[in-house]
Amino acid sequence: xxxxPLYQKHVPVTMRDVAELAGxxxxxxxxxxxxxxxxxxISPETYKKVQDAVQQLGYHPNLxxxxxxxxxxxxxxxxxxxxxxxxxxxxxxxxxxxxxxxxCDVLIANTDHLYQYEKRFCEAIMRRPVDGVxxxxxxxxxxxxxxxxxxxxxxxxxxGQQIDLPTVDVVWADDGQATFDATNWLIxxxxxxxxxxxxxxxxxxxxxxxxxxxxxxxxxxGLSVDPSFIQEGDFTVESGYRAMQTLLSTPxxxxxxxxxxxxxxxxALNAAQDLNRRVPEEVAIIGFDNIPAxxxxxxxxxxxxxxxxEIGRQLATALFERIEGVETSVGRRFEIPLTLIERQST
Amino acid sequence: xxxxPLYQKHVPVTMRDVAELAGxxxxxxxxxxxxxxxxxxISPETYKKVQDAVQQLGYHPNLxxxxxxxxxxxxxxxxxxxxxxxxxxxxxxxxxxxxxxxxCDVLIANTDHLYQYEKRFCEAIMRRPVDGVxxxxxxxxxxxxxxxxxxxxxxxxxxGQQIDLPTVDVVWADDGQATFDATNWLIxxxxxxxxxxxxxxxxxxxxxxxxxxxxxxxxxxGLSVDPSFIQEGDFTVESGYRAMQTLLSTPxxxxxxxxxxxxxxxxALNAAQDLNRRVPEEVAIIGFDNIPAxxxxxxxxxxxxxxxxEIGRQLATALFERIEGVETSVGRRFEIPLTLIERQST
DNA sequence: ATGAAAGCGCTAACAT
DNA sequence: ATGTTAGCGCTTTCAT
Numbered sequence: 001x002x003x004x005p006l007y008q009k010h011v012p013v014t015m016r017d018v019a020e021l022a023g024x025x026x027x028x029x030x031x032x033x034x035x036x037x038x039x040x041x042i043s044p045e046t047y048k049k050v051q052d053a054v055q056q057l058g059y060h061p062n063l064x065x066x067x068x069x070x071x072x073x074x075x076x077x078x079x080x081x082x083x084x085x086x087x088x089x090x091x092x093x094x095x096x097x098x099x100x101x102x103x104c105d106v107l108i109a110n111t112d113h114l115y116q117y118e119k120r121f122c123e124a125i126m127r128r129p130v131d132g133v134x135x136x137x138x139x140x141x142x143x144x145x146x147x148x149x150x151x152x153x154x155x156x157x158x159x160g161q162q163i164d165l166p167t168v169d170v171v172w173a174d175d176g177q178a179t180f181d182a183t184n185w186l187i188x189x190x191x192x193x194x195x196x197x198x199x200x201x202x203x204x205x206x207x208x209x210x211x212x213x214x215x216x217x218x219x220x221x222g223l224s225v226d227p228s229f230i231q232e233g234d235f236t237v238e239s240g241y242r243a244m245q246t247l248l249s250t251p252x253x254x255x256x257x258x259x260x261x262x263x264x265x266x267x268a269l270n271a272a273q274d275l276n277r278r279v280p281e282e283v284a285i286i287g288f289d290n291i292p293a294x295x296x297x298x299x300x301x302x303x304x305x306x307x308x309x310e311i312g313r314q315l316a317t318a319l320f321e322r323i324e325g326v327e328t329s330v331g332r333r334f335e336i337p338l339t340l341i342e343r344q345s346t
Numbered sequence: 347x348x349x350x351p352l353y354q355k356h357v358p359v360t361m362r363d364v365a366e367l368a369g370x371x372x373x374x375x376x377x378x379x380x381x382x383x384x385x386x387x388i389s390p391e392t393y394k395k396v397q398d399a400v401q402q403l404g405y406h407p408n409l410x411x412x413x414x415x416x417x418x419x420x421x422x423x424x425x426x427x428x429x430x431x432x433x434x435x436x437x438x439x440x441x442x443x444x445x446x447x448x449x450c451d452v453l454i455a456n457t458d459h460l461y462q463y464e465k466r467f468c469e470a471i472m473r474r475p476v477d478g479v480x481x482x483x484x485x486x487x488x489x490x491x492x493x494x495x496x497x498x499x500x501x502x503x504x505x506g507q508q509i510d511l512p513t514v515d516v517v518w519a520d521d522g523q524a525t526f527d528a529t530n531w532l533i534x535x536x537x538x539x540x541x542x543x544x545x546x547x548x549x550x551x552x553x554x555x556x557x558x559x560x561x562x563x564x565x566x567x568g569l570s571v572d573p574s575f576i577q578e579g580d581f582t583v584e585s586g587y588r589a590m591q592t593l594l595s596t597p598x599x600x601x602x603x604x605x606x607x608x609x610x611x612x613x614a615l616n617a618a619q620d621l622n623r624r625v626p627e628e629v630a631i632i633g634f635d636n637i638p639a640x641x642x643x644x645x646x647x648x649x650x651x652x653x654x655x656e657i658g659r660q661l662a663t664a665l666f667e668r669i670e671g672v673e674t675s676v677g678r679r680f681e682i683p684l685t686l687i688e689r690q691s692t
Numbered sequence: 693a694t695g696a697a698a699g700c701g702c703t704a705a706c707a708t
Numbered sequence: 709a710t711g712t713t714a715g716c717g718c719t720t721t722c723a724t
Binding site for chain 1: 716717718719720
């Protein structure tokens with residue numbers, strides 16, 4: 001008995017098939033289906049014959065082939081740092097929405113904040129070119145991004161203060177200043193005196209800026225900060241938990257902890273609660289980002305709000321302006337505001 | 347003064363360039379670079395000349411062109427229901443890991459549980475074929491998925507009991523039974539008597555199975571359930587919050603609430619707390635999924651654990667077995683266990 | 693208004 | 709062991 005495939009080998013319907021059925025040439029089908037139909041006149045009956053054939057066959061154009069020919073592919077790639085951080089969901093969502101308006105597909109890549117994966121992303125783009133790239137680089141240098149652009153001709157928009165390249169649009173927020181302001185408010189407005197910080201390794205510039213803002217505020221207030229009060233996490237809840245355990249195990253623990261992001265702040269909150277410290281009475285906590293989880297935890301988390309949907313919107317808008325050639329000037333810089341949101345944890 | 351582009355129009359390095367520099371034919375370069383080099387013998391010096399040229403030019407093969415030629419493209423697509431639900435992060439992560447082992451890129455699409463987006467995903471795949479698809483369909487029918495396969499020849503693996511197609515591998519969990527068991531435990535083990543349920547609209551089969559399991563347990567125990575105790579959400583925290591507000595506004599509110607997923611359970615928990623009900627003393631809550639947030643909230647959430655990393659691993663493993671032709675039998679069904687995890691909310 | 697033909701960058705069958 | 713050639717499915721001149 002002959003073994004037959006369970007499905008007949010799939011039948012790719014191509015333009016040729018449509019052309020044949022419609023009784024026209026393949027290039028005519030192409031003209032009808034691409035926007036060039038606007039440029040080149042097509043007789044109504046031909047148009048209809050083609051549309052009917054497309055319908056009947058359920059034809060879908062092969063975008064791969066189109067891309068190869070046109071050197072553009074109606075696709076952008078987004079490189080974000082952490083798929084499990086809600087902050088990036090809103091960015092991704094906003095980008096998706098705008099991309100859809102431009103009939104453009106979106107490829108999302110996750111780097112886990114790792115240089116290795118950021119590099120891999122660039123290589124993937126080299127091999128599989130896209131029309132545009134939006135990224136949140138934590139390690140990539142100007143040179144590396146510049147090289148990617150030279151090689152692929154891709155348009156790029158970036159979230160991150162540190163990037164400065166001729167044709168790259170940058171969306172940024174003054175997180176250093178915001179951290180300074182918030183720390184200052186904790187000291188002057190809320191009278192905290194023993195301030196601790198949960199940051200990340202010095203490899204991350206945004207972390208450095210926030211730490212610098214924190215330290216500047218503490219020094220400006222004439223306070224000092226014990227080196228053991230500066231802890232390092234890795235952006236995750238778990239690392240915030242461990243950092244807080246360390247902080248609370250000191251003889252005279254801090255009365256307020258400034259965390260570099262909300263996830264670590266939530267970890268810190270959990271640790272404090274597990275050690276039976278009342279928040280904010282015994283130890284206050286402030287985060288950064290304003291992710292939804294800040295209001296899932298009790299007490300609700302005070303935080304410095306970013307506006308990720310707005311960030312994503314700006315990035316995508318700027319990118320499509322370049323892709324579509326509307327904007328060709330030097331790289332623009334869009335500043336996004338940050339806002340302190342006082343809740344129950346301070 | 348002439349306006350010059352800020353970057354010289356990018357220079358795409360092709361195989362031709364490599365061939366020219368190496369002083370060999372373009373097909374030789376292809377042989378060196380593709381795995382066909384294993385099949386066809388290449389002289390060591392040619393090999394080296396080519397490799398050197400590749401190095402010197404920083405050449406990256408254009409995967410688009412390769413795909414068009416080979417009809418495979420080292421890319422799979424993943425369709426998940428909610429990018430902001432951590433449950434899916436673990437699935438996506440596990441798939442990514444395995445895909446990377448197979449030198450395969452991953453495209454992630456988000457449907458927000460919406461039929462409209464599930465359809466759009468299928469159309470995107472029709473236009474931009476991939477080697478494999480992993481999906482968590484909530485609305486897509488067997489026919490629709492079957493059509494996708496016939497048209498594109500794509501291999502498919504699915505999370506979801508309801509899908510049954512000749513060559514599609516299915517990973518599933520008996521969520522109805524697990525909900526029955528958990529409800530039964532709430533009644534027999536924990537002595538709750540006034541049980542409520544926060545589900546989703548009947549359009550979702552998994553929701554229906556869980557509701558059925560819940561009802562069966564209640565009835566088996568000889569209890570009845572007030573229709574107003576069956577609330578509907580939309581998988582989100584906010585909808586769980588609203589559902590719980592409704593439940594707690596009844597004259598004699600429930601003493602335990604079974605939620606269809608953790609996000610809605612967390613919403614319910616928040617609502618209870620905002621209405622000053624003690625959890626679990628006045629009202630207990632149980633979720634479904636065991637996402638990390640279940641341990642961020644206080645009290646920690648009792649839940650029915652799924653094992654998303656294992657689910658993702660199974661899906662990806664099965665898919666690659668088909669893509670690589672190792673497995674060609676009829677669709678396999680892999681059952682993933684579910685486990686009740688008792689924490690503080692019950 | 694439409695068809696014929698070239699070619700995007702690559703692989704693979706066919707030569708030698 | 710390597711070069712030549714024919715496409716993959718499409719867009720886009722160039723004819724007519």
